[in-house]
Amino acid sequence: MTPALPAAFLQAPIAHRALHDISDNRPENSRAAIRAAIQVGYGIEIDLQLTADDRAVVFHDYDLARLTGQSGPIRQVWSTEASKLPLLFGDDGIPTLDEVLDIVAGQVPLLIELKDQDGAMGPNVGPLEHDTVRALQGYDGPVALMSFNPNSVAELARIAPHLPRGITTCAYEPKVELLPQDVCDHLRGIPDFDRVGASFISHEAADLARLRVSELKAQGVPILCWTVRTPEQEAEARKVADNVTFEGYLADHPG
Structure with missing residues (x-):
């Protein structure tokens, strides 16, 4: 049976x-940003990348440059090195997933996106999923996993069937996503939802009017969305989405 998305993800x-x-x-994705979200009771979305020693670290990009000023792929850096590599505009380095789990400690919902490691949303997955599941063993708190790559979600279903999982989705414009046309055309319709045992989607906010999103919503599937940046965008997104992922302003907290 597919595990349901915890109700906490539909609240704050x-x-x-x-x-x-x-x-x-x-x-972004720093320890300081995580502590700030906990302090005001927001849910937290983070991204995972893989290091040279196959450890899950909390970092969005494939390359280090934008967030650290250093060049080169995060995949070629060991996790111990990453932890000492200062984030720009911050006071510390790149945290491991283990560290972030210790900080959050179940206080707020934690939505974890595993970044595609295949390069084209294909089947070359495994190490990031396995280290993520290892880190989550014994974690007590609302958590959910997701990825744009449905093969990643399928692997999570195989190795950790008890963990709630979903698919991150979007309009899949090839020039935006830097993916082949055929890959975009396939993924745009969210065809793998049932196959991978997903229980929710997190869809691009600007594309929430898509028919497939409406179909899933009608089936009772929770719809999260990303990323709203103004109260006006949030109000529009909430006409479809059950909850929003936000940045750049302080979203209204129901509590």
Whole structure:
């Protein structure tokens, strides 16, 4: 039986890459941004990449440059090196998933996106999924996993069938996603939802009017969305979505 998305994910808004604000020394996906989100009771969305020693670290990009000023792929850096590599506009380095789980400790919902490691949303997956599941053993708190790559979600279903999982989805414009046309055309219709045992989607906010999203919503599937950046965008997104992932402003908290 597919595990349901915990109800907590449909309550407090979810801070995209945690509650980041570089003007306050809180870069995206940083420990400081995570602590700030916890302090005000927001849910937290984070991204995972893989290091050279096959450890899951909390980092969005494939390349280090934008977030650290250093060049080169995160995949070629060991996790111990990454932890010492200062984030721009921050006070510390790239955290491991283990560290972030210790900080969150079940206080708020944690939505974890595994970044595609195949390069084209294909089947070359496994190490990131396995280290993520290892880190989550014994974790007590609302957590859900998701990925744009349905093969990643399928692997999570295989190795950790008890963990709630979903698919991150979008309009799949090839020039935006830098993927082949045929891959985009396939994934755009979210055809793998049932196959991978997903229980929710997190869809691009600007594309929520898509028919497939409406079909899933009609089936009772929870619809999360990303990323809203103004209260006006949030109000529009909530006409379809059950909850929003936000950044750049403080979303209204129902509590």
